[in-house]
Amino acid sequence: MDPPAAAARYTHQLRDVSRDKLKKNKQEKTDENKIIEAGEKKPNLPTYSAEEISKHNTKNSFWVTYRHGVYDVTSFLPSHPGGEQIYNAAGLSIEPFWNVYGMHKTREVYELLESYRIGNLHDDDLVDHSDDELWATEPYRDPRLIVKTAKPFNAEIPPEYQIAHFDTPNELFYVRQHMPVPELEAGSHRVRVVVEETGATRELSLHQLQRLPAATLRAALMCAGNRRSEMHHVKPVKGISWAGGAISNAVWSGVYLRDVLLSCGVDPDDTEGKHVILTGADIDATGQKFSTSIPLATALDAGARVLLATHMNGEPLPPDHGRPLRAIVPGAPAVRSVKWLECITVSSEESSSHWHKKDYRAFNPSTTWESAEFERAPPVYSLPVTSAICAPRHGDAVPVRDGHIEASGYAYSGGGARVVRVDVSADGGRSWTEARLQQDAAPHREHYAWTLWTVRLPVPDHAAQAELWVKATDGNFNTQPERFDHIWNIRGILSNAYHRVTVRLHRSR
Amino acid sequence: MDPPAAAARYTHQLRDVSRDKLKKNKQEKTDENKIIEAGEKKPNLPTYSAEEISKHNTKNSFWVTYRHGVYDVTSFLPSHPGGEQIYNAAGLSIEPFWNVYGMHKTREVYELLESYRIGNLHDDDLVDHSDDELWATEPYRDPRLIVKTAKPFNAEIPPEYQIAHFDTPNELFYVRQHMPVPELEAGSHRVRVVVEETGATRELSLHQLQRLPAATLRAALMCAGNRRSEMHHVKPVKGISWAGGAISNAVWSGVYLRDVLLSCGVDPDDTEGKHVILTGADIDATGQKFSTSIPLATALDAGARVLLATHMNGEPLPPDHGRPLRAIVPGAPAVRSVKWLECITVSSEESSSHWHKKDYRAFNPSTTWESAEFERAPPVYSLPVTSAICAPRHGDAVPVRDGHIEASGYAYSGGGARVVRVDVSADGGRSWTEARLQQDAAPHREHYAWTLWTVRLPVPDHAAQAELWVKATDGNFNTQPERFDHIWNIRGILSNAYHRVTVRLHRSR
The missing domain is CATH 2.60.40.650 (Immunoglobulin-like)
Known part of the structure; x- marks a missing residue:
């Protein structure tokens, strides 16, 4: 999909959201603007049209815009933390992308951006990329959480609350989002099961799912990046600077993914080289829905106890934790426990998403961003002690x-x-x-x-x-x-x- | 059982062995005697009768004899590497025990013993504790193996042979024995399965076992003490000084223990707190047969793939590796893979043997022999990377x-x-x-x-x-x-x- 069209479609998809939270967001936005000085018009620099800028869309000459600012970031490309994701913004405004990947919106990043400044965007080509609507449906969060990034919302549970309860209360469970939180209705929600090999497809309501045997599992979820801030002291690493608060524990209930797959005719003796792709309803700036996969053998292993959860500690899942349906892949990095689950695909391929192919893979200490071969590196499906x-x-x-x-x-x-x-x-x-x-x-x-x-x-x-x-x-x-x-x-x-x-x-x- | 009676019975049990290997053993014995100077008569020390010595059989006064020597080892008791096993020799000769636990027969141990010397045993009470017959049936061993202790036989595979083959040839597979190797016949061998709760008992010939589905498994076996010699440099540890050669790899075939247990009516949904005790035909100096146990849940877990093996790399098991039947508990310390398997007991208790209760358990670096609570420490059922x-x-x-x-x-x-x-x-x-x-x-x-x-x-x-x-x-x-x-x-x-x-x-x- 054409990136600007994708970004526009993304904004459009969120246009119908309720607007009652906009006021709160306006206030946050004002606070952010105090920090942001990037993108202001600088009279002593040349002016470029959007058309001229759009031609600088290759690795050899790579320009982007932010508000009035025009930037030649060609030399920055190899060190972009998000890897090739940056190519979606080739010759375009970075704003629609940064609206979704809000971790860019820090003073450090704006200053870095401004260091690549080469000109001003022509007034006629200036577009309003306000992100108010993207974030208008974010749920209420407990103020005791320690916010690491506001958009997307990423927050730790404070250590004193970790040890206060064996099962973490839902409102204190750490939150790890990649994108804005989608609003889904339990009553109308459907999960689609696709078996690529046979072409079999089923859509199941939560009511239909719940005809399978009830399953309950006590499991901690931990982000693969938990305690990243400590590793950072050896040599800087890229990612949210989690202390030890990206882990919490809960009792999850729903049905076993194994039972769902068997009920859809998946053969438990034919798992070699097969995967289960889990796709959520959250959408990135290019229009792609969040997805990752796990080996089919894991999904079907009774001992692996992979769940489709509707409840957390006896209550319906909160919006931040995947309402109304979430995969729980216990023992794996929490990224595999896909929230707002919309689709389950049995495939001979792993998920092709950025999150699956370009992240959550392990390298040795001598591997650099330049030498890392993500496709060759083993995906992390289990966490160490x-x-x-x-x-x-x-x-x-x-x-x-x-x-x-x-x-x-x-x-x-x-x-x-x-x-x-x-x-x-x-x-x-x-x-x-x-x-x-x-x-x-x-x-x-x-x-x-x-x-x-x-x-x-x-x-x-x-x-x-x-x-x-x-x-x-x-x-x-x-x-x-x-x-x-x-x-x-x-x-x-x-x-x-x-x-x-x-x-x-x-x-x- | 009364220890001296046990030791006598033990010698008796081995009296019917073939004697054609005695000549070789005689030569070894002569070599050993050159080292041993302990137990010789010392004219300037007092003489004690066996009856007098036998009264010193408590923690407060603990004497033993070795040949002509009488030793007060009361102060040594807390630091005995074998823990309470030493109490079997209270007031008695240590020779029947050391004949089985041949790792005592080193210059260092004899010198240590002699440092506790207090007297001479009366000539009339001297008994011949020759161990020739115990070791007369030991099999031929490949001279390329690196012998760590001769009796019992413990030997490493040299590192160059480890990497020479993915599946280690049988004759080069490292050997770890606790006692002399029993001689068993495949044709007449029976394994007894006892389910304590129901009282059900079955005796199965190898022929009957082989009616169950055939199972094949490629698995390494590693002694929990592999690479102990390196840890020794931090602070001395007790046990065979293995370098890296106490691991080899093979293809094992036989039947799954799970299938055997299910065929004997064991309920796969009732495993909590239950164990499978595995007992071999090898006998220690007190008449106890080697035994250890694994959780019943492991034995029944299809993914754990616990085997009863009759073959190793396509050939009948060699005597050193458990002929004719051996449990293979893959991923666990090799001690759980009981050789010369005679009995399988489903019990609400773990094995009560010394090897299970007083060894192969893990402690932190600050735990000493004095502070170690073996009963509380977790048995090691799985090995780290x-x-x-x-x-x-x-x-x-x-x-x-x-x-x-x-x-x-x-x-x-x-x-x-x-x-x-x-x-x-x-x-x-x-x-x-x-x-x-x-x-x-x-x-x-x-x-x-x-x-x-x-x-x-x-x-x-x-x-x-x-x-x-x-x-x-x-x-x-x-x-x-x-x-x-x-x-x-x-x-x-x-x-x-x-x-x-x-x-x-x-x-x-």
């Missing part, structure tokens, strides 16, 4: 009683692995104390919930401060790497080295 | 061509995890090169074979030597710890930090 200290927080003053302090946090391992031990040290690993674990009863290989832990930890005598380290060991007896250096990767995912916080030790007399 | 460099060897001179050297080795992860990447560094982790992998096609979660790898590795300019590092990443994206310090444990198991070898770089002119 990890843990974090939620209390105390970095910099806290902690009371010492009888030479000990209290600490607590979470631990988790993907792929159904149960956490069997959490060790904590306050003396640089010279001594380790085993923590007490709070766990779901599910067996190893089918254990998808997180583990909460608490420890009474001896601290060195007379020390004024201590660095606390935590590491978990799972039922495969894998444990965490000590440092980030040798797991560093360009995308900053799988960031599971020991978690460390430094605290002040407060000794009462 | 590991890898090793097989060529070049430590100290080798390696040709440098165009700034690169060649290296190769193996990688493996337990629990069905497929290895997805092997990274090798020659510059202390500043740069990592991805190796080419040779793998079985089995999918992740059911991938039990090892992976062989080769790499063309850049080496630093002008350097005369290089330390090579290898680390593997598996399909759960777990990777190896960098160092052994924080995975150190009293038993020296799960020793999977980066493998490192230092080589000399040979540059031709």
Whole structure:
């Protein structure tokens, strides 16, 4: 599809949204404008027409516009964090794209953009790319969430709330969006199941789905980029700067994807090389709906327990978590748990989407954006063992009683692995104390919930401060790497080295 | 059972063995005696009767004898590597026990023993504890194996043979024995299946077993103590000092344990808290047969692919590998793959054997023999990701061509995890090169074979030597710890930090 047409269609698709939230958004927009100084008319630069600009649409000469600004970003192309996505804006305004990928809207990025400034767009060609309507239907969010990006909305659960409940209350569950939140009605929603090989197609209402056996699963969901901010200290990585708050735990209910696929005639003995593509209702700036895929073998593995969920902790899914239907692929990076699920396709190919082919794949520390071969790299379908200290927080003053302090946090391992031990040290690993674990009863290989832990930890005598380290060991007896250096990767995912916080030790007399 | 009676019965049980190998063993014994100077009569020490010695059989006063020697080992009890096994010898000769646990027969242990010397045993009470008959039926072993202990026989496959074949030839497969090798006949062998809850019991000949569907599985077996010798450098650990040669790969065939259990009426939906105890025909010095257990859920999990194997690489199992029947629990420490399988018991309890309750459990680095609570610690049922460099060897001179050297080795992860990447560094982790992998096609979660790898590795300019590092990443994206310090444990198991070898770089002119 022609990119400007796609962007226009995208805006058009959202034109019918309710407008009652526009006022709130107007206020946010005003705040943003205070930061933004890019794109203002600069009288001492040449003026270009939209037609002239549109000719600079190749790797050898690549121009874009932002408001009145014209920019030659040819030399920037190789280092664009979003890779080839940038080519959609060749010779065009970047505004429709940035309206969807709102993480661009920071002072740093605007300053970077302005450094490529070469001219002004002719007044006659200026188009209003206001994004008010795109974001007008965003749901209410709990103010206790820690917002990382506003558009799309990405927010962590604060650590004190992670350990306050074994099952995270819905309103505190971390939120990871790629695009604006679509508004869907449970009553009219249909999910389409397509089996490419046979051509079989079925559309199922939620009511029809619920005729299959009810399924309930306690599972944590974690973003593959959780704890990215720590890896960033070794060498900068690209992506949302999550601390440890991109993981939460809930009880999901619905039906098993396995049952749906079998009811649609999928052959459980013919899975080799096949995939299940999951597509949501959220749309990007080029008109593409969000999608990713998982191996068909996983979808059909009873132990993998892949769910189509309608409920979260006993309530209908909140809009931010996929209302009215979401895939839950437990043990996998949360990106595979596609929200606002519209289509399930059994295919001999993986999803061809940007999110599937160009992201959530693993590389070694020596691989650069230039040398990365995304097509060759294994997609991340399971998460390694990890843990974090939620209390105390970095910099806290902690009371010492009888030479000990209290600490607590979470631990988790993907792929159904149960956490069997959490060790904590306050003396640089010279001594380790085993923590007490709070766990779901599910067996190893089918254990998808997180583990909460608490420890009474001896601290060195007379020390004024201590660095606390935590590491978990799972039922495969894998444990965490000590440092980030040798797991560093360009995308900053799988960031599971020991978690460390430094605290002040407060000794009462 | 009364220990001396047990030991006597044990010797008696082996009295009917063929004696044609005695001559070879006599020669070995003579060689051993050159080392042994313990137990000789020392005229300047007091003489004790066996009756007097037998009264010192408590933790407060604990004596044993060896040949003419009398020893007060009370203060040694807490640090006995075999834990409470030593209590079987309270007030008695240790010889029947050491004849079976031949790893005691080293100069170091004899010298340690002699340091506890307090007297001489009265001539009238001296008993001949010759062990000739115990070991008379040991099979022929390939001289290329690297022998770690002769009795019981424990031997590594040399690294060059590990990488020479994807499936290790039977005669080169590493050998791990706890006791003498029993001689069993395939034609008359029976395996007994007992379901404790229902009292159901069945005895199955191999012929009857083979009426179940044939099953074939490519799987590596690895001792939980593989690479223990490296962990030993951090702080001494107890156990056979395996280098990287306690792992080999083979194709096993037989029938699935799952099919056997289902045919015996075991309910697949009632597995919680239940175990399958596997018992072999090999007998220890107290008359106990070797046994360990696995969770019933694992035994019945189709994806876990637990086998009862009669064949190895297309041939009947060799005596050293369990002829005529062996359990294969892929992905688990090889100790769970019980050889010379005689009995399968479905029970609400784990195996009560020493090997199950007091070994192959995991502790953190701060746990000592004194503080270890074996009953509370999780049994190791799955192995973490590991890898090793097989060529070049430590100290080798390696040709440098165009700034690169060649290296190769193996990688493996337990629990069905497929290895997805092997990274090798020659510059202390500043740069990592991805190796080419040779793998079985089995999918992740059911991938039990090892992976062989080769790499063309850049080496630093002008350097005369290089330390090579290898680390593997598996399909759960777990990777190896960098160092052994924080995975150190009293038993020296799960020793999977980066493998490192230092080589000399040979540059031709």
